[in-house]
Each structure stands twice: as structure tokens, then as C-alpha cells.
Amino acid sequence: MQASTLVQLGITGLLAACLPLSMVWMSADANKYRKLVWVAAFLTFDLIVFGGFTRLTDSGLGCPDWPGCYGLANPFLAHEQISAAQAAMPTGPVTHVKAWIEMIHRYLAMGIGVLIITLMTKAWLQWRRSHERAFAPLMPTLLFGFVCLQGAFGAWTVTLKLQPIIVTTHLLLGMTLLALLVWLGGREDNIIKPLPADPRPAGLFAVRRLALLSAAVLAVQLFLGGWVSTNYATLACSDFPACNGSVVPPMDFEHGFTLWRELGKTAAGHYLPFSALTAIHWVHRNFALVVLVVLGATAARAWPHAGLRPTARRMALVLGLQVMSGIATVFLSFPLAIAVLHNAGAALLVILVTMLNYKAKHQLAVAQAPSRQEPTPASLQP
Structure with missing residues (x-):
């Protein structure tokens, strides 16, 4: 690729950042750094959603080279x-739209x-x-490393050529980047307006453990969901709650969960059997029950705590909508x-689970901190 094309792409990246940077600069918020963190988090959420749209419209190879398009800076030139x-x-x-x-x-x-x-x-x-x-620089530097790895x-x-494990890892890194930005945003918010001490600290330890478990369970489900999408297994089960008319249909787990292979092929290079796609879909669908139970229990345990209740409420709402949208995808044949x-x-759940983990961690630390006693004046000491 010619140096002029790289320069044009660099200028395009700068132009793409100009509008959000201008919004931060002209914002009435006195803390521009905090504002920039949340703007970056918002745009990362948008990027994940648009990345899903790119994948679902089969546009991942719309330009079959990288970083340009046929060695040029944009589709106009190509x-x-x-x-x-x-x-x-x-x-x-490869089409103009894709x-x-x-x-x-x-x-973006x-x-x-x-x-x-x-x-x-x-x-x-x-x-x-x-x-x-x-302004502790460790987290922003880690974010920079993640951006480079994501690129x-x-x-x-x-x-x-859209190898499933590469595309799935690309998705997981994007979700991790979003979680890191949300965690950093939570830190900046807490510095400006510290979270109040919880009047019911006794249950915070259980909430903290459940929040960590929720993050782990959600990470597994994100991998499984990405694996369904990148293997185009969304409609491998054509009905619900059964799968192709059976609770346990014929499935090929070995080929379905062989990680290093070409898209649509087995590790040996043969076409991937339909039973392998069924296994991929079936595992994602059934693990969703684990996610529903764990995240639902976490939201329920966090609900009585005033500082955690708004996040728990939103998490329960998004969890319910996520289940319904997953079922609708099957019933409506993948609109x-x-x-x-x-x-x-899925990205919203990442945001909410990360926020709940940050708040629970902070409030637990406040509850466990030794109470400060006012020093006794020397005249009153025995």
C-alpha cells in the first residue's frame, strides 16, 4: 500500500474524531477528561453495534484487504x-454497499x-x-494497548477470510474495551461525586461475589453468542423451545467447537455438517438459562441496596429484553x-455488569474500611 493511502486513512481517522473531540471541548462540563472517557465509551458501544451490523450483512469482506479498500483509502477511489x-x-x-x-x-x-x-x-x-x-495513567495506557490489539x-x-475464532476474539476484545472504558468512567464519576456508604453493608460481600460471577458467566455467553454469529448458526435451530422438533437434536460437538478452522469448514477442510451448527446454537441457547439465573439472582441481591438499585433495575430490564430478542430472532427467522x-x-449487559461490579467493589471497600474516630482532646484524656 502506498504511503499516500496511509496518510489519507490517517486523516480520515482524525476527521472521524473531530466531532466528538469538538463536543468534549465545547461542553459545559468543567471536567473535560471525564467527558472524553464517557464519549469514548458511547462510541465504542456504537462501534460494537455497527460491527454486529457489518457481520450480519455479510460485509466483513466488503473490502477484501486491510486497512484500505483495494489498496485505496475509500470505496470512491476503488x-x-x-x-x-x-x-x-x-x-x-464485495459490493458497493458492503x-x-x-x-x-x-x-469509526x-x-x-x-x-x-x-x-x-x-x-x-x-x-x-x-x-x-x-489522571492515573495505567488504565488509559491499557486502553491504548487494547486498541492496538483490536486493530x-x-x-x-x-x-x-473471516475465520470464526479470529472474528469471535475481535468481538470479545471490543466488549473488553467497552468494559474498561466503563470502569474508568465509573472511577472518574466516583472521584467527582463519591458513592455514599451503604446503610445495609451486611449483604455487600454476597453482591460482590455474585457480580464477579455474573461477569464470568456473561463472558462465556458472549463467546458462545459470537461463535453462533461467526459460524452463521443463528437458524440452526428453527423452533423454540425445542430445537428442530427435539429437546436434544442430533449434534456434532467435535466439529462445532473445533476452534482453529476456516469458515464453514472442518479442521480437515471438509464442509461443516449441519449437526455441528446445531450444536453451536444449542449450547448458546441453553447456556442463556445459566445467564438468566445468575444475572437475575445478582440483580435481586443488589436491589435492596440503594446505591446499587438503579443499576440492578436496568440490568434486570435489559436481561429480560435480551431473552425476548433472542427468542424473536428464531421465531421471526432472523430479521x-x-x-x-x-x-x-449484549453490549448493554456488559456496561451494566461492569458498573455493578465497580459500585459493589467500592461500597464494599467503604464498608470494610476501619471507622475513623475523632481524637479525644488532651484536656479530656484520663
């Missing part, structure tokens, strides 16, 4: 090459990368000047809008 590919295969992976979907996804990712570089730079500069806890997996997603909403629901 119009001739895209037209030729579309003429040869009108319903294939090329733009894929490149918009990349442009580059813009978020610029925001996180700005965040890290701001943190280091302020930390060297003041050593204020609000690498984005490149491998294309160059390895695109419902599938995208299901992907968005």
Missing part, C-alpha cells in the same frame, strides 16, 4: 475494482483510536504535573433489526 467484483458475483462478499459498510466500520474504529490516544496523552501529561488520582484482530479478520438489537443488548 469504484472500478468493486464494480468488477460485483459484476462477477452480484450477491458475493464496501461502504465495512469502511465506515473501520473509519480509527476515530475511537484517536480518542483513546488523546485520553492517554492527557492522562500522562496531567499525571506528571499533579499526580492526581483522577490487529481487525486486520486478521479480513486477511484470514436483521432484531439480530442487531440482540447484539446491542
Whole structure:
């Protein structure tokens, strides 16, 4: 790829970041750093949702090279090459619409990368000047590392032709990036307005353990959901609650959960049997019951605590909607809008479980801290 193309792509990334950076700069919020954290988190959520749309519309190879499109900076410049590919295969992976979907996804990712570089730079500069806890640079630096790793997996997603384990890992890294930004945002919010001490501290330890368990269970389900999507196994079970008319249909777990293989192929290079897709879907569907029980129990235990109740309420609501959207995807034979909403629901659960973990951790630390007693005046000491 020519250096001029890389420069054009870099300028595009900067332009994609200009609007959110301008919004932060012109915001009435005096704490621009905190504002930037939450703007980056919001856009990362948007990127995950749009990434799901890119995957669900089969646009992941809309531009079959990386980071540009046929070695050029945008689909306008690659119009001739895209037209030729579309003429040869009108319903294939490369069309003008799919090329733009894929490149918009990349442009948004580059813009978020610029925001996180700005965040890290701001943190280091302020930390060297003041050593204020609000600007502790470890987390912003970790975010920068995740962005670089995420970019690498984005490149491998294309160059390895949508290999399922690469695409699934790309999704999980995006969710992890979102969780880290939300955790950092929680820290910044707490520095400005500390969470009050919980009047019922006795149950916080149980809530904290359940919140950690919820995060682990949700991570497993995110992998399983990504594995369903990247293997195109969404409609492998055509009914609900049964799967193809049976509670336990014929399934091929060995081929379905072989991680390193091409899309649609077994590790030996043969076509993936339908029973393998059924196994992938069936496991994701049944593990959703575990997620429902664990996250529901967590929300119920957190509900009595005033500082945790709003997050618990939202988590219960999103969990219910997520279950309904998953069922609707099967009943309505995979409508695109419902599938995208299901992907968005997963990202919202990541946000809420992360927030609940942060708040429970902080309030437990406050409850366990030794109480400070006022010093007795010397005149009153015995």
C-alpha cells in the first residue's frame, strides 16, 4: 500500500474524531477528561453495534484487504475494482454497499483510536504535573494497548477470510474495551461525586461475589453468542423451545467447537455438517438459562441496596429484553433489526455488569474500611 493511502486513512481517522473531540471541548462540563472517557465509551458501544451490523450483512469482506479498500483509502477511489467484483458475483462478499459498510466500520474504529490516544496523552501529561488520582495513567495506557490489539484482530479478520475464532476474539476484545472504558468512567464519576456508604453493608460481600460471577458467566455467553454469529448458526435451530422438533437434536460437538478452522469448514477442510451448527446454537441457547439465573439472582441481591438499585433495575430490564430478542430472532427467522438489537443488548449487559461490579467493589471497600474516630482532646484524656 502506498504511503499516500496511509496518510489519507490517517486523516480520515482524525476527521472521524473531530466531532466528538469538538463536543468534549465545547461542553459545559468543567471536567473535560471525564467527558472524553464517557464519549469514548458511547462510541465504542456504537462501534460494537455497527460491527454486529457489518457481520450480519455479510460485509466483513466488503473490502477484501486491510486497512484500505483495494489498496485505496475509500470505496470512491476503488469504484472500478468493486464494480468488477460485483459484476462477477452480484450477491458475493464485495459490493458497493458492503464496501461502504465495512469502511465506515473501520473509519469509526480509527476515530475511537484517536480518542483513546488523546485520553492517554492527557492522562500522562496531567499525571506528571499533579499526580492526581483522577489522571492515573495505567488504565488509559491499557486502553491504548487494547486498541492496538483490536486493530490487529481487525486486520486478521479480513486477511484470514473471516475465520470464526479470529472474528469471535475481535468481538470479545471490543466488549473488553467497552468494559474498561466503563470502569474508568465509573472511577472518574466516583472521584467527582463519591458513592455514599451503604446503610445495609451486611449483604455487600454476597453482591460482590455474585457480580464477579455474573461477569464470568456473561463472558462465556458472549463467546458462545459470537461463535453462533461467526459460524452463521443463528437458524440452526428453527423452533423454540425445542430445537428442530427435539429437546436434544442430533449434534456434532467435535466439529462445532473445533476452534482453529476456516469458515464453514472442518479442521480437515471438509464442509461443516449441519449437526455441528446445531450444536453451536444449542449450547448458546441453553447456556442463556445459566445467564438468566445468575444475572437475575445478582440483580435481586443488589436491589435492596440503594446505591446499587438503579443499576440492578436496568440490568434486570435489559436481561429480560435480551431473552425476548433472542427468542424473536428464531421465531421471526432472523430479521436483521432484531439480530442487531440482540447484539446491542449484549453490549448493554456488559456496561451494566461492569458498573455493578465497580459500585459493589467500592461500597464494599467503604464498608470494610476501619471507622475513623475523632481524637479525644488532651484536656479530656484520663
